[in-house]
Amino acid sequence: MDIDDILASVDHGPGASPESTSLDHQSLTRFWVSERAVSEVLPWPTALMDRMMDRVRMQIESIEDIAASSADAPPPTTHNQNANANHNPNLNLRLSILQTDLARTQYIIRSLLRTRLAKLTKYSMHYLVKLSSTNQNLSQSQSQSQSQSQSQPTPEDSVPDISAIASFDPLSESEASFVHAHQKLLASHYSGSFMGAFPRQLRRLDDNAGGTSMIQGPETREVVFVRCLGAAVPVLVVGEGEQEEDIGVTMRMGDVWVVRWEGVKAAWLKGEVELL
């Protein structure tokens, strides 16, 4: 690639280069299929989704422009009848193609977001705790001391405060604020309907008395269908401690396997396997 090409693609902003449009479309499709295949929330591809949303917005505008121009077209007079007859049939065809393409993309985005919301509401505490623990800052200690200082702990106190966090990984920013608001509401509902009547020490939602955590997380040991895209990809066999990893089978290019998700997640992040 020439340096001029790089500069040109930067100049035109997102969605300017045709190859990047189709690559982004393929990446989005693959990400959607992956998100649907596993039970955990996958890392939000911020840059990709920003570009896709921009393109969808631009495409809606251009469809509206075309539709408006066809509506505004003056009634055929003897003068421009020929031009219109040549132009209009294709105009409707173009519109229907553009609209179908738009609807297909919107379906993928909608299905992707709703799948993530379903996982987030199901495992809301898990992701809130994850968010606040990856951002080891004052928010954690704050909520801890708050709940201890209060004489009347409520279920709401066990919802981690995420207002000060810097990284939302694996969620997007709006997903993080959604899951926080959702859990706050849920906690206050529990409190009002039954947990308020519980003994004080039983009111937390993140209790792990007796070594059993109350927080349910996604099952990363579930099996998934994968296709190997790299030349050779080893399946990692993850031990109980996160560090010990043995190498299991090695998948070859083009192979389709049923494997544990945790064993291929690293390879998926590098794009060397795809989920089916």
Place this chain on the structure above:
Amino acid sequence: MAFPLPRGITPSEIGFLAEMEMVTVVPRQRLEGLELLGGPIEPLVPPRRASLPLWLALLLKRQRRANIMPPSWLHPEPLNLILEVESQHPDYRDAFSPPPPLPGQPSIRDDGLAPTARPQYTPDGNRYYASPPFLPQNTAQTEGFSSRDPPALPFHWVEMGNMLLESASDDLVEPDQIRRLLKDLPATGGGGVALTGVGAMEVGEERGFLTGVVDNLRKIGASKEQARREQMAEQRANGAYDGAQDEEEEDYMEF
């Protein structure tokens, strides 16, 4: 409920993915090039052939604006060959016939050659390896199916075959025979399931069953696995671990 569907994409969504496969069309009218969200569409100039995604090809076909050229594998002869391989060949009698190679993967005839994956790079600098439905596995080859590679069923063969039989059967060569051959194909596998070469719709059908089986095996084996881990940890602590491993518990399975 935010999302009512089960894990994994549904059969109708597999069809939706198959509609992204590129097919060859012969346009019957002109159409200027279009910038779609799925990528640019080349201008249509009859009688020049063009590659379009299947959904667009079907849209044009239904309005009689284009004819679809059948994919190179969707002819009676290659289908007969594949059927023969799946039912006669000792290597594939209990398995799927080999899929079309990915870019950089040596074909079945140069076995022994090492595959070399050829990544593209996304605008974010990540590696991207193309795979179905974004590979030209359903286009009509100019020299017909008798190219160097033996015919192979692409990942979305069930959906592609059914959609073309439904909406473009007049563009197919001997559609009735093709319909019969496609019906015979899935019935050949005898018992075991080796997944390489599996079709998308077959994954969709087997997903619930297979993942259920493997997950239950995992749950049954979980306590054993736990015991084995503890034993291994103990051995390691005693310095007596000699690498001998219990082969009984596999974390992966090939069917």
